[in-house]
Amino acid sequence: MNEYKHILVVADVNNVEQSALSxxxxxxxxLPCPAPITFFLSIYDFSYDMTSMLSSDERDAMRKGVIHQRExxxxxxxAPYMKDGIELNIKVVWHHRPYxxxxxxxxxxxxxxxxxxxxKHDVLESVFFTPTDWHLLRKCPCPVLLVKNHDWPVNGNIVASVHVGSExxxxxxxxESMVKQGLNFSKQLHAELYLVNSYPVTPANVTVELPEFDPTSYTDAVRGFHLTAMKALRQKYGIDEEHTRVSEGLPEDVIPKESKILDAGLVILGTTGRTGLSAVFIGNTAENVIDKINCDVLALKPAGYISPLDPNE
Incomplete structure (x- = not known):
């Protein structure tokens, strides 16, 4: 996979420590040729736009003053994160919708x-995702890495939540994208990559409606299919069998469980970018998984995904 050419980091206005920048x-x-990093912040204060006693030029001057302060x-x-040879650009914009x-x-x-x-939500001991986070997960065209405020674990592990049972x-x-990204991050973060896949539990109603149905044989067949598909995927990228997991259950249960067992510092997920009412009432697997894990999350969109905010559409 090609190395990153341009990296965008959103500033955390609530903390002096900048975990995403770190x-x-x-x-x-x-990297032989480190990618330039843009350190970005979107700010807005309703009061500056509604001060009727000031002229538009005065309001514009005030906004520029606030932007300069933030810069x-x-x-x-x-400053504490700067490394020699790495280009850092700072950009602040005035916008009422951060995402x-x-x-x-x-x-x-x-x-x-x-x-x-x-x-991090101290009471629930889980990562708390803001509305901006969810909008980015659903609508951002490039990979989104949501970072916890902690150091990357020494010899940490990466979990890629693959879905090998689907054609x-x-x-x-x-x-393919998750494995490539996982291998890339494993090199850059000196970590081990694990591929994790879940397969469905045998529906209970089938055994009731079809007395001749053999749930054990069915489950064995489904597991065998997933194991074969996982083998093909790992072999394509030279990944050892010990670095794969195929477990029965729903992804939103299997992925958090395996991530905890493996002490994952990063979980890579695929997200379809669902929007509108279907996102509100249905959600998707990636978002259900995210709610249950407490580590960095890398969310990827499928090839050809078009953001609803694409200026060219």
């Missing part, structure tokens, strides 16, 4: 990956 430098520091703050918080501003910058800067910090071209392409 991870970006960690990713590029060992200086970003230079300050970025729209971020995605607009993805398109404008032709960024290969977006990094953004997530927040759907979208799932096949996502599997």
């Amino acid at each position: 991870r970006a430098f960690q990713i590029v520091r060992d 200086e703050w970003m230079k300050e918080v970025a 729209e501003a971020i995605i607009a910058e993805v398109f404008a800067g032709d960024h290969d990956i977006l990094l953004k910090a997530t927040r 759907n071209s979208t799932h096949i392409e996502l599997n």
Whole structure:
């Protein structure tokens, strides 16, 4: 897989520590030609646009003043992460919808990956994803890496949630993309990659409606099919059998369980980018998994995905 050419990092205004920026430098520091990093922030204050006592020029001057203050703050918080030979560009924009501003910058800067910090919920001991996070997961055209505020574990593991049981071209392409991204990150973060796949439990109603149905044989056949498909995928990329897991159950149960067992520092998921009412009421597998894991998450879109915010559409 090609190395990243342009990396976009969203600043975390709630913390002096910038976990996403730290991870970006960690990713590029060992590359022969480190990719430039854009440190980005979208800000907005309703009061500056509604001050009727000021002229439009005065309001514009005030906005520029606020932007300048934020730029200086970003230079300050970025300083501890700077590495020789790595280009860092700081950009602050005035926009009332952060996720729209971020995605607009993805398109404008032709960024290969977006990094953004997530927040940890102390009570539930899980990662708390903001509305902006969910919008980015659904609508951002490039891979989205949501980063926990912690150091990458020494000799950490990466889990790629593949779906080898499907013959759907979208799932096949996502599997390929997840493995390639996983191998890339394993080299850059000095980690081990594991491929994890789940297969469905035998429906209970089938055994009731069809007395002659043999659930054991059916389950063995389904597991065998998934094992064979997993073998083909791992062999294609030279991955050892010990680095694969095929387990019975739903992905939203299997992936968090295996990630905890493997002490994963990063989980790679494929997301279809569902939007609209179907996203509100149905959601998708990736989002159900994300709710249950407490580590960095890399979300990938299928090939040919078109963002609803694509300026060219």
